[in-house]
Amino acid sequence: MIEVRSIHVDDATMSVTIPYSFDCYHKNGSLARRLDVGVELRSHFTFSNSENKLLAFGCDTQVFMNATEYRFGSGCISLCGENLNMSTETSCSGFGCCQTSVPKHLKNLSIVMGSINKHIDVNSFNPCGYAFLVDQRSFDISKMRLDFLPEQVENSSVLLDWVVGKQTCEEAKLNTSSYVCGDNSDCHYLENGGGYGCRCLEGYKGNPYLKNGCLDINECLEPEKYKCSRCQNTMGGYKCKCPLGMHGDGKNGNCRGFSFTTIATVIGASIFLVIIALLLFYDYNRRKREKIFKQNGGLVLKHQRVRIFSKAELAKATNNYSQSNFIGQGGFASVYKGVVLNETSTTATTTQQIAVKKPKLDKDDQNKSILMNHQQFHEEIAIVSQVNHKNVVKLLGLCLETKIPLLVYELVPNGTLSQHIHTKRSSSSSAMLRPWKTRLRIATETAQAIDYLHSLAHPPIIHRDIKSTNILLDENYTAKVSDFGASVLIPPGQTGIATTVQGTLGYLDPEYLTTGTLTTKSDVYSFGVVLVELITGEKPISNGVRIKAKSNNIIQYFVSTIRENKSERYVEKIVDPDVIYDEDHEKEIEIVAELAMKCLEGHSERRPSMKEVVEELVELNKVKGNNKAQQNEEETYQLLIVDHD
Known part of the structure; x- marks a missing residue:
């Protein structure tokens, strides 16, 4: 499996990780070895010939690479007679390290290495040799030592070129x-x-x-880069005027002349500007507030059916965003709980609990952070302002007095679905999720919320980050889908959007990951992972899987277990040991497991729509006696929790 580190659309490259090859010798024979590493890429990916190098590292190490498709072979030998200090090296110069180039058009590659004298001459300090295919821009030889053992060496980063079509x-x-x-x-x-x-x-x-x-690009925002003091931005470019009193082409630095007429003009203009500046000084504070308000879209947003909060009001509500009120954070913002007074026409004073989403600014590049957060804010506002569903977290209001506006949501008090599934058995909160019917209900409510986004919102919405940590539970343990920071609107007449891959590892649609095309079926795949999580009680990727799986990927284990046990009862092999169910529930669990399998199909066209998923889950909840049985189970566990406390 190739691990994807990053994808870059600007230069059509992808950074991935592939394992290195090594052999280690001892005076009595071989200690450990991984001599042959083979990699084969899909048709749209090619090893970068300009950035990748094949490296051999060691004092008695030879490496050879070949590609059968092009009948190509090349390699090098690394030798040295003493333990060199590699911390001062900046490149692979030939002593203790050799390198060779990678040819063009390479889609498959086999790397083989070995040792001429089995490190006999240098065994006291260098028992091992290594071979890497590396992106030479990111590989740092100064972090390597000739006496490193395999567990001290990290896999290398390799650069792939990719194309979107095979035509000219x-x-x-x-x-x-x-x-x-x-x-x-x-x-x-x-x-x-x-x-x-x-x-x-x-x-x-x-x-x-x-x-x-x-x-x-607004070149005028970067005068030092474009060297233009009097800049006028244009679409795809900019105009650069000469300083006052001069003429010519300011963009090329070809400005000439300065006359007495120009001096008089400059003096007159300066006096005029001083007068204007004095007039503006008295109006500065009011204009500053209005500017920030307008920049944040206040003229439009104040007509939305949401409350406009002041900066001071939210600071007071959250105790100045104290750590004790901190709830959590994402890639762009931190969330704090607070309490505000309700807006009411009656004389009675009531309060309301809120969750304030406060953008984070990068100290190293605040201008870039402000630009990114502005874009993130307006995208999220465009989405949540049109959403109205009982199983979606409700937007209560905005604060437009800060550089980046603040979003105010209803507070959902019982935490995330992930916390309840993965907390210890003795926890009273996690006990509420032990009845199977409770988990089935939460799955149904979540599916209904996603189907609403896909089918009833105008335009439709792809959430893009469906996972158990983004499903909140209120005081009645009703599911509410949250965090629309990664969501996108589907343009009219389109079913998919080509976009930068974004999401959470373990929940990401593999087809979206490889093609970059986002569809509603990407949310269906992520929901399928949540169904597996509800059934098994395991995280998608975990180092401590209670079920004795062959790998730490619960999705692989789940799919293979159902396929291998199709003709026999398999529920007890996959279900969470904490879940309480009876024989009547086994058939329901099997139906939900089969539904999860459909959602996890590798090809999106084979997956059901969220509407079809909802219909099947709702039908299960309609089975005669289910609602009464569910109510009895939940009431029983509430009594158990009270008694336990």
Whole structure:
């Protein structure tokens, strides 16, 4: 399995991790070895010939790579006579380390290594040799030592080139239905990948695979880079005027002249500007507040059916965002609980619990953080402002007085579904989820919320980060879907969106991960993982799986167990030991397990829609006597919890 570290749309590359090869010798024979590492890529991926190198590291080490597809072979030998100090090295210079280039068009690669003298001459300090395929930009030889053992060595980062189509640019543009480059972008042919990719035009940046993904760069915000003091931004470029009193082309530094007429003009303009500045000074504070309010979309947002909070009001409600009120955090924001007074026309004073989503700013690059959080804020507002469903966390209001606006949600007091599933058995809160009927109900409520996003919201919404930590439970243990920070709106007439891969490892749709195309079926896959979590009580990826699986991936174990035991009872092999169920429930668990299998299909077209998932779960909840049985089970466990406390 190849681990993906990062994907870059700007230069059509992907950083992945592949294992290294090694052999270790001892005076009495071999200690350990992994001599042969083979990697084969899919058709749209190719090893980068410009950035990758094959390295041999050691004092008696030879490495050879070959690719049968191109009848290619190459290698090198690394020798040294003493324990060199590699911490001062910045490159693989030949002593204790050798390297060779990787050819173009390489899609499969076999790496074989060995030792000429089995490290006999240098065994006292160097019993091992290593072979790496590395991205030379990220590999740091100074962190290696010639006396390292295998457990002290990390796998290497390798760069892959990728293409979105195997045609030339001319061929791709002829087929408008499959051509994927968006506005303000252009096609470029990648010789190493044997296909085409997309790049934003000069003067634009962003994701060229989205229709409106390439946005204009405002060069005027970076005067030092573009060396223009009087800048006027244009779409895809900028104009640079000469300083007052001069003429010519300011962009090329070709400004000339300065006359007495110009001096008089400058003096007159300066006096005028001083007068204007004095007038503006008295109005500064009011204008500053209005500017921030407008920048945050206040003119539009104040007409939404949400409450506008002041900065001071939320600081007081959260005790100035004290650590004792901290609930959790995500990639862009931290969440704090608080209490505010209800807006009411009566004389009675009531309070309401809230959750304040406060954006995080990167201290090293606050301008970039503000820009990213502004975009994140407006995307989330566009989504949550139109959502109204009992199983979706409700937006109560906004604060528009800060550089990045604050979002105020209803407080859902009983934590996340993940906390309840994975807490210890003795916990009173986790005991509420022991009845099977409770877990079935929570699964149904979650599915109904996702189906609402897909089918009833206008435009439809893809959540993109469905997981048990984003499913909250209220005081009645009713499920509420939260965190729309990664969500996207589906444009009219489209079923999928080409976008940067984002989500949580273990819940990510494998088809979305490999193609970059996000669809509603991506949410279906993630929900399938949540169903497995509810049935098994295990995290998708865990180092401590209670069920004795062959790997720490519970999804692989779940799928293989059901397939291998199709003709016999398998519920007891997969169900969470904490779950309370009887023989009548076994058939329901089997139906939900089969439904999870459908949701986890590798090809999205084979998965059911969320509407079909909801129909099947609702039908299970309608079975005669279920509602009464569920109520009795939950009341029994509430009594047990009280008695236990």
